[in-house]
Amino acid sequence: MNFKEISLKAAGLLIGIIVLGILISLPFYFHDMSRLNKTLKERSKTIDSPYGTIEFVDIGEGKPVLISHGTMGGYDFGLLTAQGFLSGNYRLIIPSRFGYLQSSIPSDDSFEAQADSYAYLLDQLGIDKAVIAGTSAGGVPAIQFAIRHPERISSLILISTVAYSPPSEFKAQNLPIPGFVYDALLKNDYIFWAMLKVSPSTVHSIIGASDNLKNNCSKEELELMDKMGWALMPVSKRYQGWNKDAENINKLEEMSLDRIKAPTLIIGAEDDTFAPHAWSKYTAKNIHNSKLITVRFGGHMLLGHMHDMRRLSEEFIEKNFTSHGEGKMVIDNNKF
Template sequence: MIDASAGPLEYAVAGEGVPLMMIHGTGGGFDQGLLFAAGLRRSGFRIVAPSRFGYLGSAFPDDASPARQADTLVELLDRLGTGRLPVIGGSAGALTAAEFALRHPDRCSHLVLIVPAANLTNRDPVEFTAPQRLAMGAVLGSDFWFWSLSRLAPGQMIRTLLATDPTLLDRVPEAERLRAHAILDQIFPISRKVDGLRNDGFWAGTPTPTAYERIAAPTLILSCEDDLFGTAGTARLLADRIPDTRLILYPDGGHIWLGHDDGLTGEIADFIPRTERS
């Protein structure tokens, strides 16, 4: 933990090598950041994984915007003695990662956005049905209901919360099935993440204030065509807005890029020049 200007900020550091910051997605925390970056850690990166506002031990200030979060992450890097580094954001964490690259270009060498959340069309890309809204409300309000449903109906939870077709689980290696269930399990206890979840829902659904066209860092964007949160369409729009961008879209995999973690890790490792890792 550090005492930042916005309040306590929780983080983890793991691995050896050149530092890289992994900003977790909705329902996560530093633990999800470490899970998303596990392959990169094995590839020789040192992972800095913060918990964003409203998640686990991090504060939830009055201004919990992605821009304020980006500024607070600079305080973390200053405390760690870390200068310029690649920054990766997954899902709603992509909002903060993009603001970091925009607001602090001297600290961001490369930007990677994975299944990025953003409202670029003045319309929330995630539309829940009435039953889905009821289920989400029950789950977000109760550790008991989250735990029960994740045990009794894990497939439905993977579809609703992780925006991934659960039938894909039958077509991927065991390691990928375990990763999917680990992502779901890490959302528990929901009570320590409610503020962050609701904040992400607001900022991901609100028309974006981020000037993506002014991002100067080389950028890699990755998504899956069948992501039930619609991030493939968002990824295409972002690739048109951010000047120096490479776009990779997998045909399947959902919001957790199921079956593509090794490939995604390899693409990111190749994207970061070897001079960054010397």
């Protein structure tokens, strides 16, 4: 038997093993997907609006905090993000942004329209004023809310936020995998499910939590990363939102940051490659009533700093909820 024949037989055996593995795994895959889809629908509500269907959760009691979740998310991912930087002492309003899960993509799918849809949702819930917290790409509509609806916001929190910076200060994203790989992964639920089963650390890296960064995590943070990985499923129901985010980020223009009067807390990491810290620094420099907190190491997920994040955000909310527009904070170089 020559080398070519051996190679063909080996390739055939490998393909056979892969096919067999897929066939064996399919019942488990369909079971998990059925459970996930059922849970997603049971936990959320939907309303019709001028922006199409808005899906959201409204849970907890206390001061209202609207969470504007990041790319690849949905209300469920936003809820886990909130658990990372807030206590349970707030009323959390978390919509799935345009194109995520059951939320529609309206004809005007801009970040400005997304901000206006937040105001509409707050109207329907009878909430006059709220804390607006934006993470990652969700930071842009949060910023636009503060610009467009200043009377509705008590304070603004931006965490690892995507934002505009001028060419002289711009620093490009450096993603762990090329964009076209994200594009392929977010179309295929089975492949992503298999990755979560076989190599969850690979999924963690995709959302900015490398093994090196996880070495500095608490047990609670590691458990949260596992939940966040599964909160990306089904990825096919988040693909449209991810695609729209990518389009809107690529054409992002300078925003009127000087019009923001709400007290603003900005937290970012120097080693964040998803939302380079130069973006946060530029945003803080141009929002006059802002405070910038810089993390030296922690990446996009600010790993290793969960308790600090909770303390900082909660102190900030409590200080500023009833004093919108009062006081003056200065940008500083606080680091932890």
